[in-house]
Amino acid sequence: MSEEDFQPGGDRFPLTRRSVIEAVRSIDVEERERALETLCAAYWRPVYKYVRLCWKRPPDAAQDLTQGFFLELLERELFDKFDSKKSRLRTYLRVCVDSFVMNEDKAGRRQKRGGNALHVALDFAGAEEELGATAMDAALIPSPESLEEFFEKEWVRSLFALAVGDLRELCAARQRERTFHLFESYDLEGSETISYQQLSKEYGISVADVTNALAWARREFRRIALERLRELCGSEEEFQREARAAFGWDAK
Amino acid sequence: MKFLSDKALERLRDGAETPDLAGTRYRLLERIARGGMGVVYTAEDENLQRRVALKVLNVPGTDGDLANRLTREARVLAALEHPGIVPVHDVGTLADGRVFYTMKFVVGKPLDKFIESVASVPDRLRVFLRICDAVAFAHARGVLHRDLKPANIMVGPFGEVLVMDWGLAKILREEVSRNRSEADPEATVFEKPKQANIASDATDISAVTGHGTVMGTPGYMSPEQARGEVEHLDARSDIFSLGRLLRFLLTGKPEVASIPGGRRLDKSLAAICAKSTAAAPAERYPNVQEMALDVSRYLDGLAVGAHRESIFEKAGRFYRRYRFFILLIAAYLAMRVLILLFMHR
Numbered sequence: 001m002s003e004e005d006f007q008p009g010g011d012r013f014p015l016t017r018r019s020v021i022e023a024v025r026s027i028d029v030e031e032r033e034r035a036l037e038t039l040c041a042a043y044w045r046p047v048y049k050y051v052r053l054c055w056k057r058p059p060d061a062a063q064d065l066t067q068g069f070f071l072e073l074l075e076r077e078l079f080d081k082f083d084s085k086k087s088r089l090r091t092y093l094r095v096c097v098d099s100f101v102m103n104e105d106k107a108g109r110r111q112k113r114g115g116n117a118l119h120v121a122l123d124f125a126g127a128e129e130e131l132g133a134t135a136m137d138a139a140l141i142p143s144p145e146s147l148e149e150f151f152e153k154e155w156v157r158s159l160f161a162l163a164v165g166d167l168r169e170l171c172a173a174r175q176r177e178r179t180f181h182l183f184e185s186y187d188l189e190g191s192e193t194i195s196y197q198q199l200s201k202e203y204g205i206s207v208a209d210v211t212n213a214l215a216w217a218r219r220e221f222r223r224i225a226l227e228r229l230r231e232l233c234g235s236e237e238e239f240q241r242e243a244r245a246a247f248g249w250d251a252k
Numbered sequence: 253m254k255f256l257s258d259k260a261l262e263r264l265r266d267g268a269e270t271p272d273l274a275g276t277r278y279r280l281l282e283r284i285a286r287g288g289m290g291v292v293y294t295a296e297d298e299n300l301q302r303r304v305a306l307k308v309l310n311v312p313g314t315d316g317d318l319a320n321r322l323t324r325e326a327r328v329l330a331a332l333e334h335p336g337i338v339p340v341h342d343v344g345t346l347a348d349g350r351v352f353y354t355m356k357f358v359v360g361k362p363l364d365k366f367i368e369s370v371a372s373v374p375d376r377l378r379v380f381l382r383i384c385d386a387v388a389f390a391h392a393r394g395v396l397h398r399d400l401k402p403a404n405i406m407v408g409p410f411g412e413v414l415v416m417d418w419g420l421a422k423i424l425r426e427e428v429s430r431n432r433s434e435a436d437p438e439a440t441v442f443e444k445p446k447q448a449n450i451a452s453d454a455t456d457i458s459a460v461t462g463h464g465t466v467m468g469t470p471g472y473m474s475p476e477q478a479r480g481e482v483e484h485l486d487a488r489s490d491i492f493s494l495g496r497l498l499r500f501l502l503t504g505k506p507e508v509a510s511i512p513g514g515r516r517l518d519k520s521l522a523a524i525c526a527k528s529t530a531a532a533p534a535e536r537y538p539n540v541q542e543m544a545l546d547v548s549r550y551l552d553g554l555a556v557g558a559h560r561e562s563i564f565e566k567a568g569r570f571y572r573r574y575r576f577f578i579l580l581i582a583a584y585l586a587m588r589v590l591i592l593l594f595m596h597r
Contacts, residue, residue, distance in 0.1 A: 130255045153261075160264050161256050187263045188256065215272040219348050222268035244310070247265050 021089065021234040024079045032074070040070050042162060042232055046154035047097055048127050054147055055101050063124045069100045084234025088242060094151045156246050159232075163225035164188065170220060178203060182210060183217035271308045271346050278306060278354065294357060297341075304341060304354040326353040329418045332393060336386025338406075338414050358414055364402035367501060373521075376501045377551055380494075382413035384544035387494065390415075391487045391540055396422040398485065400493035401472040402500055422485060471506045472496045475531055488533040491543055495528025495536075498547070520550050523559030 023035035044066055051062040073079065073096070082092050171180035182199055196210045203210070229246060233239040256264070269291060273280055278295040284305070285292040295306040323343050330340035330353075343353040360366075363379070370376055383405055387397060397404075397418060404417045474492035476484055496506035502517055502525070517525070524546050530536050537543040546556040553573030555561055561569065571578060 126255070157256050157261060160261060164256070164264075187267050188260045212274070214267070215274060218267040218270065219272050221264065222348055225268065247269060247310070 019234055020231055021079060021082060021084065024074075025077075036070065036074050038231065039073075042158055042228070043093060043155065044070065044122055045127050045130070045158045045161075046151055047093070048122075048124065049131055049154050050094065050097060050147075050151050051101060052131060054150065057101075059124065059128055063122070065101055065104060066124075067122065068104070069097055072100060082234065084238045088238055089232060089234055090152065090155055090242070091148065094148065152245060159228060159246060160225060163221055163228055166224045166228070167217065167221050170224070171217075176213075176216075178205075179213040179217050182213050183221070186214060187218070269308075269310075271306070271350065271352060272348065273306075273346070275347065276344060278304070280306070295354065297354070303357045305338075305357045306352055306354045308346065308350050308352045310350070323351055326351065328395065328423050329353075332390055332395060332418075334386055334389045336382055336413055336415055337390065337418075338416050358406050358408065358416065360406040360408040360412075360414070362403050363405035363407060363497075364500075366407040367402075367504075373502065373518075374551055377547055379407065379413055380498055380501055381544055381547055381551075383415060383497065384494065384540050384547070386413070386415040387490055388540035388544065390418075391490065394423060396485060396487065397490050397493070398422055398473070398477065399469055400490060400497055401469045402497065405497075422482070474533070476533060486533070487539055488536045491528050491536050491540060492530075492533075494540065494543060495525050498528065499525045518550075519565065520556045520559045520561075524550070524556060527558040 020035040020038050023031050024039065026032050026035070047069060048062055048066040051057050051065050052059065055062075055065075057065065078096055082089065167183070168180055171177055182203065185199060185202075186194060186196075196207050196214075199210045200207045225246065226243060229242055230239050233242055271280065271293070273295065277297055277299045279298055281294040281296060281303070283291060283293050290307050290309040293306045293308070295304055296302070297304050323345070326340055326343035330343065333339065338355050338358060341354045341356065343351065345351055366379075367376060370379070383400075387400065390397060395418070397415065399417060400415070404415065406414045406416055408414065470478070472493045474485075474489040477489050477492075498521075499517075500506045502521060516522070524543065527546075528536055528543055537546075542557070546558055549556050553569060555566070555569065
């Protein structure tokens with residue numbers, strides 16, 4: 001299997017450069033659902049955490065609102081109103097979440113939605129644990145800028161986590177499990193003091209092999225993350241902007 | 253799905269950004285700066301065993317057209333051979349598709365740090381004139397800098413002034429390679445774009461820093477650049493930045509008209525700053541040479557084109573310029589008067 005053959009996401013949704021924005025507007029119901037699942041996979045955690053922290057909703061209400069939001073996206077065809085020239089998808093979705101929560105409040109609705117309606121496993125318990133581990137204090141998110149910042153950070157976390165998952169699959173497919181373990185040890189869990197030499201001793205390989213393995217893994221991670229990102233953007237320009245945000249290139 | 257801590261996110265960003273130089277002649281040393289268009293590292297050229305600055309352009313993906321355009325841009329910049337412009341040594345593409353180029357590694361101080369040790373206005377103006385030389389040279393070759401600011405000017409240990417970071421540069425026309433090959437028959441001749449490409453070159457580069465995309469530094473970029481009117485930028489946009497740079501050299505801030513301590517800026521210098529930073533490009537200096545000429549005239553004690561002097565200002569300037577002779581004549585006359593008075597006693 002060559003690098004080009006690998007399509008993260010497996011057989012559920014082939015990763016191409018076709019934007020999910022286009023796919024979600026498709027007349028083909030199956031394609032639309034698959035696109036929504038892709039969007040949901042990337043955004044449900046940021047949306048859930050946003051509702052929990054910024055709208056200060058208890059876990060069960062936040063779960064219900066998160067599922068309801070993605071269903072409403074599809075049912076009300078909200079993507080038809082999205083214009084990638086005017087805003088980023090991420091910002092548009094956040095504003096839609098705000099409207100959705102406010103409307104639900106006004107209507108006094110609280111309907112229990114089926115967890116399987118989206119065909120995407122929403123691990124709310126895991127998301128709750130993550131919230132506990134997040135250093136973000138809800139009291140520190142009062143301004144619109146910090147709301148956007150919080151949503152962006154969680155979106156990047158979600159995007160990177162999906163890319164790490166894809167990288168794991170890629171490593172498994174290429175019998176490069178050790179490479180993934182090295183990447184995990186150094187880049188995902190590594191303490192400040194961990195060194196290539198320590199890893200070389202631990203895995204019984206040369207420092208050059210550690211260097212090469214990590215360089216490969218980082219390159220693939222970057223490629224996969226950008227491919228996923230490209231898929232989630234409505235235009236090339238939005239992709240460039242979001243790539244800058246995700247990889248912190250504008251940070252001075 | 254594995255939870256990624258904030259620290260893991262940072263590591264992933266850093267790791268994904270670190271260039272993989274396998275297969276090149278460079279060995280990465282350390283990251284030294286980050287700009288709007290890329291990250292600069294120091295690297296060792298293992299063939300020539302010298303330290304170079306290696307800039308990786310932050311354009312994601314492996315779009316071949318984009319990589320080609322950026323490569324061509326680096327080639328154009330490489331052909332800007334001037335003592336005030338950091339020379340580009342090499343250009344290439346990383347395994348992940350990002351374009352990098354290597355430049356001379358400059359040891360020196362950025363302008364904002366340098367002027368802390370230079371108090372005299374004439375010395376600061378002389379540094380400014382050398383910046384103008386480099387920018388005027390680039391303009392003559394059809395290249396706009398678009399990000400002139402103190403951090404992008406380096407002053408070397410022997411007083412050499414270098415304009416850095418041409419990452420946002422806009423190529424107005426691709427004459428460099430042609431001029432270069434005419435001037436030096438042994439020079440490497442870069443592939444010249446076809447006629448159609450020459451005409452569309454400005455828009456080609458604009459695809460990287462596209463129309464409507466604001467790139468530059470607030471405080472130094474021209475109003476038209478701040479509005480994202482990339483296609484309408486010309487030399488006068490850089491002149492605006494030079495005006496702000498001049499004001500920074502004189503006052504310590506790009507937008508302040510008074511010198512620290514509350515003194516007003518000299519009227520002629522204030523007029524040069526005002527003319528070069530006029531909101532409408534048509535009201536600015538038409539080219540860098542004219543701006544530099546006004547600064548030179550000020551240094552020589554002559555009237556500057558940007559300011560119409562009153563009779564008192566003319567007299568004051570005449571006095572400052574010929575102070576020595578005026579004082580000498582005054583002393584001579586005073587002595588004659590004293591002698592006459594003494595003889596009449």
